[in-house]
Amino acid sequence: MNRLELIKQIIDKQSFLCVGLDSDSDKLPDHLPKSPASMLAFNKSIIDATQEYCVAYKINSAFYEALGANGWEVMEKTVDYIPHSHFVIVDAKRGDIGNTSAQYAKAFFDTMDADAVTVAPYMGEDSVRPFLGYQGKWVILLALTSNEGAHDFQYFQDPDGKTLYSKVLEKAMSWASYHEMMFVVGATKTEQLAEIRLMAPDYFLLIPGVGAQGGSLETVAELTMTDEIGILVNSSREIIFASKGVDFAEKAGEKAKELQMQMQEILEHRFL
Amino acid sequence: MNRLELIKQIIDKQSFLCVGLDSDSDKLPDHLPKSPASMLAFNKSIIDATQEYCVAYKINSAFYEALGANGWEVMEKTVDYIPHSHFVIVDAKRGDIGNTSAQYAKAFFDTMDADAVTVAPYMGEDSVRPFLGYQGKWVILLALTSNEGAHDFQYFQDPDGKTLYSKVLEKAMSWASYHEMMFVVGATKTEQLAEIRLMAPDYFLLIPGVGAQGGSLETVAELTMTDEIGILVNSSREIIFASKGVDFAEKAGEKAKELQMQMQEILEHRFL
Numbered sequence: 001m002n003r004l005e006l007i008k009q010i011i012d013k014q015s016f017l018c019v020g021l022d023s024d025s026d027k028l029p030d031h032l033p034k035s036p037a038s039m040l041a042f043n044k045s046i047i048d049a050t051q052e053y054c055v056a057y058k059i060n061s062a063f064y065e066a067l068g069a070n071g072w073e074v075m076e077k078t079v080d081y082i083p084h085s086h087f088v089i090v091d092a093k094r095g096d097i098g099n100t101s102a103q104y105a106k107a108f109f110d111t112m113d114a115d116a117v118t119v120a121p122y123m124g125e126d127s128v129r130p131f132l133g134y135q136g137k138w139v140i141l142l143a144l145t146s147n148e149g150a151h152d153f154q155y156f157q158d159p160d161g162k163t164l165y166s167k168v169l170e171k172a173m174s175w176a177s178y179h180e181m182m183f184v185v186g187a188t189k190t191e192q193l194a195e196i197r198l199m200a201p202d203y204f205l206l207i208p209g210v211g212a213q214g215g216s217l218e219t220v221a222e223l224t225m226t227d228e229i230g231i232l233v234n235s236s237r238e239i240i241f242a243s244k245g246v247d248f249a250e251k252a253g254e255k256a257k258e259l260q261m262q263m264q265e266i267l268e269h270r271f272l
Numbered sequence: 273m274n275r276l277e278l279i280k281q282i283i284d285k286q287s288f289l290c291v292g293l294d295s296d297s298d299k300l301p302d303h304l305p306k307s308p309a310s311m312l313a314f315n316k317s318i319i320d321a322t323q324e325y326c327v328a329y330k331i332n333s334a335f336y337e338a339l340g341a342n343g344w345e346v347m348e349k350t351v352d353y354i355p356h357s358h359f360v361i362v363d364a365k366r367g368d369i370g371n372t373s374a375q376y377a378k379a380f381f382d383t384m385d386a387d388a389v390t391v392a393p394y395m396g397e398d399s400v401r402p403f404l405g406y407q408g409k410w411v412i413l414l415a416l417t418s419n420e421g422a423h424d425f426q427y428f429q430d431p432d433g434k435t436l437y438s439k440v441l442e443k444a445m446s447w448a449s450y451h452e453m454m455f456v457v458g459a460t461k462t463e464q465l466a467e468i469r470l471m472a473p474d475y476f477l478l479i480p481g482v483g484a485q486g487g488s489l490e491t492v493a494e495l496t497m498t499d500e501i502g503i504l505v506n507s508s509r510e511i512i513f514a515s516k517g518v519d520f521a522e523k524a525g526e527k528a529k530e531l532q533m534q535m536q537e538i539l540e541h542r543f544l
Contacts, residue, residue, distance in 0.1 A: 024371075062368060062373070076341055103337070110338075123392075123419060127421050149369075156436055158429060164425065
């Protein structure tokens with residue numbers, strides 16, 4: 001999916017919501033057996049219930065790999081099940097030397113037909129470049145993450161006070177345009193959100209950490225939304241595990257709708 | 273496998289060789305069909321032919337993921353096929369927020385019975401910690417990698433001249449002892465190998481980049497070997513793709529033996 005199509009989806013749905021399918025098999029509703037088949041059925045129900053309110057799904061590969069090859073198959077079938085109208089992100093945080101990253105790109109863009117994959121920047125340009133150049137596909141590069149450990153290295157400063165995350169942004173923008181790269185910036189990092197938006201005015205930001213991790217949607221939008229929207233906000237557990245009962249899909253739909261309505265209000269306020 | 277068992281294997285075999293199973297399905301010998309089944313048969317033949325000369329195998333997950341769920345199953349079956357006498361590394365370069373890293377740890381240490389997994393440090397302590405505390409299992413953390421892109425961020429310096437890779441080493445050593453953590457340091461970084469050994473005197477280093485990427489085994493060993501060995505040197509393509517003919521396993525065995533004999537010479541020279 002290209003940038004214009006994504007923006008059109010956001011405007012049509014009045015939503016910049018990404019639903020995170022962190023479908024931990026141990027946390028499935030109580031009436032579902034703990035199995036790969038249940039995980040797939042769960043995902044399908046969640047997708048059915050939420051697709052009206054979101055523009056993207058983010059599949060967290062770890063939760064699928066934890067079940068081995070059968071889990072990987074659930075991931076593949078989940079990607080296949082997501083409507084073509086939606087932007088599909090595999091949150092895999094890959095990155096390796098060039099010939100290896102090329103294999104990861106093949107895994108997620110060819111074998112699996114995802115629109116985007118998250119990539120970790122530590123190994124530099126030749127670890128990122130093999131993911132680029134696929135028509136309508138995206139690299140979503142980690143810049144500043146929402147977790148506590150972000151402080152260990154991402155704020156590391158050079159003698160001019162430049163942080164590692166801003167160095168990552170700066171370099172990465174010289175590798176790829178905003179037509180094929182986005183950045184992950186945690187919603188909990190409010191002080192840095194405005195700074196990052198200033199540095200990367202045209203790039204989409206994928207913003208996790210709203211909800212379970214504590215970030216506020218209004219604040220995030222205020223600091224990062226652009227004239228071309230420019231943000232996808234992810235919510236995972238808050239939506240998909242809104243209920244452990246047989247009404248799990250219904251509750252997930254309600255939660256997604258609630259977020260969509262907040263987003264609509266933000267969009268109307270901004271663009272009216 | 274614990275540290276002592278690993279060292280004993282190295283002494284018994286007079287080898288600190290790790291064979292990298294970067295089994296690119298497009299590069300299999302010409303007589304093998306391009307299929308997951310061939311990839312598994314190829315791996316088994318390579319393992320049969322090389323196990324006498326190496327102490328570890330490193331499975332590069334990208335090459336398996338590129339084939340989807342079937343590829344993941346080949347990875348699982350390859351891990352199962354490797355003799356218990358050998359140290360099994362899954363080179364997956366994972367790392368995410370805590371609850372997600374916990375799922376990756378489950379994937380590689382529980383669902384798959386690997387001894388070690390490579391982890392990328394960008395997201396900091398809480399992205400690494402869930403991999404720790406598994407009895408006899410290891411985190412192999414990226415410190416300084418062998419690729420050109422290592423220069424983009426890993427050499428980033430703070431006002432005191434401390435590089436990012438040394439900051440990673442310093443912090444990581446406060447998270448885990450040398451009984452459950454190793455570091456990846458590229459063989460091509462000869463200037464830094466001695467410095468890193470000085471910083472982390474007791475930690476095993478996993479050293480890729482000998483062979484196809486151009487590092488010299490003698491230089492690497494001279495700069496990094498300790499009184500308790502302390503290094504695993506990986507070679508992938510040079511061994512597994514030594515021949516594209518029906519003699520591929522025989523040639524892989526010969527190449528592994530050649531490296532083992534060089535290692536034996538180095539060990540004898542050092543410990544006699």
